[in-house]
Amino acid sequence: MLTLSPRLFRTSTFRLSLLYVLIFGVSMIAVLGFVYFATVNNMIRITDESIQREMDDLQTEYHRGSARRLQSVIQARLKDDQVGGWVYLLVDNAYRPILGNVPDWPVEATEAGHWLRFTVPRGAHQYTMRALSAALPNGQLLLVGMDIRPAEKFTSTMIQAALWGAALTMALGIFGGYLMSRNMLRRLDVFNRSAERIMRGNLAHRMPVVGSGDEFDRLAETLNSMLQEIERLVASIRAVTTNLAHDLRSPLTRIKSRLELVLTGRGDAEQLRHEIDYTIRESDQLLATFNALLSIAEAEGGAARANMKELDLFEVAEDVADLYRPMAEDKGLDLELHGEGGAVVTAHRQLLLQALLNLVDNAVKYTEAGRVTIAVAHDAGGASITVADTGPGIAVVDRVRVLEQFVRLDPARTTRGNGLGLSLVAAIARLHGAELVLDGEGGLEVKLVFKV
Amino acid sequence: MPKVLIIEDDPELAANLTAGLKDAGYTVVHAADGESGLASAQKETFDAMIVDRMLPKCDGLSVISTLRGKGNNTPVLILSALDQVDDRVTGLRAGGDDYLPKPYALSELLARLEALLRRKASGSAETKLRAGDLEMDLLTRTVTRGGKEIDLQPREFTLLEYLIRHADQVVTRTMLLEGVWDFHFDPQTNVIDVHISRLRQKIDKGFPHAMLQTVRGAGYMIKAS
Numbered sequence: 200m201l202t203l204s205p206r207l208f209r210t211s212t213f214r215l216s217l218l219y220v221l222i223f224g225v226s227m228i229a230v231l232g233f234v235y236f237a238t239v240n241n242m243i244r245i246t247d248e249s250i251q252r253e254m255d256d257l258q259t260e261y262h263r264g265s266a267r268r269l270q271s272v273i274q275a276r277l278k279d280d281q282v283g284g285w286v287y288l289l290v291d292n293a294y295r296p297i298l299g300n301v302p303d304w305p306v307e308a309t310e311a312g313h314w315l316r317f318t319v320p321r322g323a324h325q326y327t328m329r330a331l332s333a334a335l336p337n338g339q340l341l342l343v344g345m346d347i348r349p350a351e352k353f354t355s356t357m358i359q360a361a362l363w364g365a366a367l368t369m370a371l372g373i374f375g376g377y378l379m380s381r382n383m384l385r386r387l388d389v390f391n392r393s394a395e396r397i398m399r400g401n402l403a404h405r406m407p408v409v410g411s412g413d414e415f416d417r418l419a420e421t422l423n424s425m426l427q428e429i430e431r432l433v434a435s436i437r438a439v440t441t442n443l444a445h446d447l448r449s450p451l452t453r454i455k456s457r458l459e460l461v462l463t464g465r466g467d468a469e470q471l472r473h474e475i476d477y478t479i480r481e482s483d484q485l486l487a488t489f490n491a492l493l494s495i496a497e498a499e500g501g502a503a504r505a506n507m508k509e510l511d512l513f514e515v516a517e518d519v520a521d522l523y524r525p526m527a528e529d530k531g532l533d534l535e536l537h538g539e540g541g542a543v544v545t546a547h548r549q550l551l552l553q554a555l556l557n558l559v560d561n562a563v564k565y566t567e568a569g570r571v572t573i574a575v576a577h578d579a580g581g582a583s584i585t586v587a588d589t590g591p592g593i594a595v596v597d598r599v600r601v602l603e604q605f606v607r608l609d610p611a612r613t614t615r616g617n618g619l620g621l622s623l624v625a626a627i628a629r630l631h632g633a634e635l636v637l638d639g640e641g642g643l644e645v646k647l648v649f650k651v
Numbered sequence: 652m653p654k655v656l657i658i659e660d661d662p663e664l665a666a667n668l669t670a671g672l673k674d675a676g677y678t679v680v681h682a683a684d685g686e687s688g689l690a691s692a693q694k695e696t697f698d699a700m701i702v703d704r705m706l707p708k709c710d711g712l713s714v715i716s717t718l719r720g721k722g723n724n725t726p727v728l729i730l731s732a733l734d735q736v737d738d739r740v741t742g743l744r745a746g747g748d749d750y751l752p753k754p755y756a757l758s759e760l761l762a763r764l765e766a767l768l769r770r771k772a773s774g775s776a777e778t779k780l781r782a783g784d785l786e787m788d789l790l791t792r793t794v795t796r797g798g799k800e801i802d803l804q805p806r807e808f809t810l811l812e813y814l815i816r817h818a819d820q821v822v823t824r825t826m827l828l829e830g831v832w833d834f835h836f837d838p839q840t841n842v843i844d845v846h847i848s849r850l851r852q853k854i855d856k857g858f859p860h861a862m863l864q865t866v867r868g869a870g871y872m873i874k875a876s
Contacts, residue, residue: 476868479756486754487839494836506740521806522832526845549835560840 212383216376223372224365231361235354242350243329247314250331253285254343258333266337273298284346286319286328292338304342308332311340327351386415390422402430435603446488450481491619494553498626503547507631510551512542512584512649513575519555520573527563527571534563538575542582544649546631554627557620558586558645566590569642581651587644598637653698653768654678658688658714659730660706668701671757672764685709692718697725699767701760704731704742712745719746726767730755739835758869762821769817782818783875785854785862787811796854806831807850814850814863814873823870847871 207213261269273287277300288299296303305317311334318325330344389407396404405426406419457474460466466474497503520536527534555573562571569589576583593601602625624645628635634648655677659665662683669679680695682688685706692700692714704711715727729747731738739750748770749763780787784797792808794801803811813830814822824843828834851863864872 479868483756487837490837491839518832518834522834522842522846525849526842529845552834553836553838556834556838556840560838560842 207380207384210380210384213376213380216372216379220369220372224369227365227368235357239354246329246345246347246350250329250343250345254331254333257341257343261335266339270298286330286344288342290340308342397426402433447485450485454478454481491623495619495623495626498550498630503550503630507545507547509543509545510548511540512544512582513538513540515551515555516573516575516584518552519559523559523563530563531568532563532566533570535570535572537572542575542577544582550627554624555584557624561620562586562588562590581649583646583648585644585646587639587642589642592639592641592643593637652676652678656680656682656691656697656700658682658706659703660684675761685714689714689717692723699726699728699764701728701730704729712742715746728764728767758821759823762823762826762870765820766817780812780815782815782873783862787815796858801853803853810846810850818873818875821866821869821872
């Protein structure tokens, strides 16, 4: 269906095709013009040469014999019906016709030896002639000419053809542009409608991929992967918010009920003290959750980059190992530190300490028997620090998810902790441009790789 | 009675803080903005100041650097809602002596304030520390209690030194992490408790009086007597 909406003519495709039609039309006219002039010139030249040759022939006849011989030759040519488009006229010095197939000496032939153009009425038509005149030694004048109507007809046909061609090109171009624009608009409209649906909140909606593999398909695919990432981020923000609300509601409820209990004044001083003490510890936990979130935000914000210095990973590892060794020993675990100094990286000391402390704390907390190993290694390509344990480990399928905020692998959320530890480590790793690798079989191995 | 200047614009926080400090035996002067705080600090002599970072009229760090520029060396504890490692650094660089992020526990604030006042009092380089019958020789790095030598690991030695320097005052876990391990963040772990109990094993075992005591909800304390 052809609908002419003004929107269509505003499309860039339509404007472009219009421009192309214009450029194409102009260049076509230029080419045809050139062909026209070249052809016409050539035809005139050929005609002129024929006329000149005929004139030369006749004059030769004259010189070879006499005026009489010339007349008989002309007579013979006139009698010959294959004269075709030729005209001959021989006049005396008073311009009175002696012989020829033109009634009168044309007024245009004023001077002998010149080219001229004149028209002769023949039947109902006017014939256009090109001719050459010459003065003979006996005072007579000779005119030899040729009908150039076919040539003129040819040129006018050509001009017509050129104009029609140009008109058709324009029409087709505009029509083609219209069709292309309509097609383009249709596909863009699909995109616009999809985008509107997404904006209305349907984040799962995707741009249609036709399967033609053209630029629209590629655009759709790019947009779709962007949408997927956005959907993932929104989902993770939503999950964080939900988890935060969930994690805060229970302790806040407990705090409230305990305080209400205290307000009633029942129980002895020691009991009240205990309740209040418990409440304080619970609010400390809440604050700790917020502090952890703030730390993650700080690491993600990147402002800490200004305070990075060169430091030795091994010294950081020593500090953390030193802090945790007694705790590990109390649990019957070996805390081993492998490596040597010289693993120099540019890092924020406190944040890096915090990341490593989180890893070692987790390792010691979740490992019941065996050992926790901190290993520092470095080579020309960079440095790394690895914390490995002989605990339960993390299933391969959970290894990405566990880096997200508030993810605890214990669905009942009964174990201590706020599920932010590894997300903080991940954020700190990102801040340092370090790679965080979760690995290990029959235990967990977390590796922070700093590349030079 | 030590005299403390509080510069804090939040009226409720200031009231709580004033009450808490008065209970702990301090004389308190309160200023609600930077300008009046600066004026009070220059008019009177205080043993310590507690300054909020974000204040109307003149912010906390400017107050501190102005005072320091005029040769006023009163110990300053900075309070701030900007709980980030790098803000601590800027705060200390401006001339603050300690930094406490909001929200804080009153016990933590009292412990740190007392530590600040002590630091001002001692300051000289000692080679021997003493608390009750516990003695530390910082040169030979030996520890004795009641004449009996106690063998300590290097880190245990530093820990004990910190505790004795703050004898008879509460030392919080974060203070220990900062002062002994140089960890300037709250790691949310009870890892310090293990170090304390090991140290307690070594210095208190076999003695009738337990010196290293746990202060519930706050931290630890070496009791000299």
